[in-house]
Amino acid sequence: MALKVMADDGRQWSLTERIGQGGEGVVYAVDDSPALVAKLVPRPPDPSAYRDRIERLVRRRREPRTVRLLAGAGGGVAWPRVPVTTVRGGVHGYLMGDLRGRYRPMEDLLSESGRRTRLPGSTWETALRAAAGLAALLAAVHAEEYLVGDLKPDNLWVDGHGAVGMADVDSWQFTDGGRVFACRMRTAGYTAPEEVAAPVTAPTRAGDDFVLAVVVHQLLMAGLHPFAGHPGRGERYVSLDDNLAHGRCRLTDHRSVALRGPLPPADLLPGRIAALLRAAFGPAGRGSPGSRPAAAVWAAALGAELADGRLRGCAGNSRHVFTVERPWCPWCDLARRGGEAYPGAPAGAAPDRRASRAARAADTTGRTT
Ligand SMILES: [Zn+2]
Structure with missing residues (x-):
């Protein structure tokens, strides 16, 4: 039977597959809410203290300092949005944005x-x-x-x-x-x-x-x-x-x-x-x-170090980017010793647009191996 969680106001969500586990929590996908995931913490040392912590974090999401932090982070911080509890078992957790769509x-x-x-x-x-x-x-x-x-x-x-x-x-x-x-x-x-x-x-x-x-x-x-x-x-x-x-x-x-x-x-x-x-x-x-x-x-x-002119590209491999301070490509040095840290992109894969642009720009000015 699907795991169901409930908010204080009675709203319910069905959780589907388990998508992550770490520390003391388990993260699940949420049925019919592709932008959300649920984190449940089955055995916190003090369940009521954990619930209190989540409720305060959810409330603080509307407070100026947190609003400023989240605005600056451009959606990159999965802040707790709704405290939830499993309908059976009373396990506490919360809903948050699903970072998997973008990251x-x-x-x-x-x-x-x-x-x-x-x-x-x-x-x-x-x-x-x-x-x-x-x-x-x-x-x-x-x-x-x-x-x-x-x-x-x-x-x-x-x-x-x-x-x-x-x-x-x-x-x-x-x-x-x-x-x-x-x-x-x-x-x-x-x-x-x-x-x-x-x-x-x-x-x-x-x-x-x-x-x-x-x-x-x-x-x-x-x-x-x-x-x-x-x-x-x-x-x-x-x-x-x-x-x-x-x-x-x-x-x-x-x-x-x-x-x-x-x-x-x-x-x-x-x-x-x-x-x-x-x-x-x-x-x-x-x-x-x-x-x-x-x-x-x-x-x-x-x-x-990301400023114009600080990075160079390698003539031998478009994925080799390095600092202008180094006279030749460190990634080629590594590859010659048998370790390719940035293997050539497989056919059909789109290279990172910004990085390859920087590499091309750097290629025209820097020495290469
Ligand atoms: Zn190289």
Whole structure:
């Protein structure tokens, strides 16, 4: 029998297929409402507190700060619209906009298979746009006094032009009526070092800023996590978080980790972006949360890399786009070592229009390999 959910005013919706699961929630398609999906959280630690959180978020959707945030995000934030409860079982959840019509899961831009088959027109420019867009969106979230708390690619969406969407707003941290609704969710590999060390700590902006740097690194390095790798000095590999705790990061100390397989060259990063990543991941950024580059600083720096004349295209592959700071194509270097991060678009696939235009423009001015 179809799962049915009901709003307080008696309206009912039938849920159809299960389209996602993560953390503590399950997302379903909604019958006869293609623009909506329903998220249900079957076993929250405190069901009435969860319901209260959803009701407050739904009400805040009409408040000026949230209105401003959502207007700036251009439909990219799947804000809770209607609190619902299953007709049988009393499981709480909410209806939200369906991001699938416009976006792909961010993982598709981070994996070689996703870039080949699901975002076949994407280039490094798409990834750079996504990084800049994510930073700007996070800066806006912080400006309106919310925290994401559980920022990670699984909660993020991206389109073929690098526009970014965010879901799982029900885990955000906010203050309402003088009460803090803390984010309890943590994800291995996407948690700031001070929160790994003290898991009961409430998230902070600086924690979001740290994870932003992790995702920016992944976007710009074809998916590579900044703390990936086997410990380089004979220690045992435990986890990404253990590497983080010990400062094992290819970018800040290349002897601290051993990584297998062809990797994107570290020098593909524009100088100011590499400097910001080192500020976040080095001893200062790990030890002093307040010293990390803030989301707004990231947004400005990444946005500047998208300015006219900052990107070049490769003569050998229309999907190879890179910074003007690098004398030749890093993606060709990678391909020669057996790793093609941006495989040539299959016949019949439309390349990303804006990215290929930038690549063509850059091609006429830049040196190529
Ligand atoms: Zn190339």
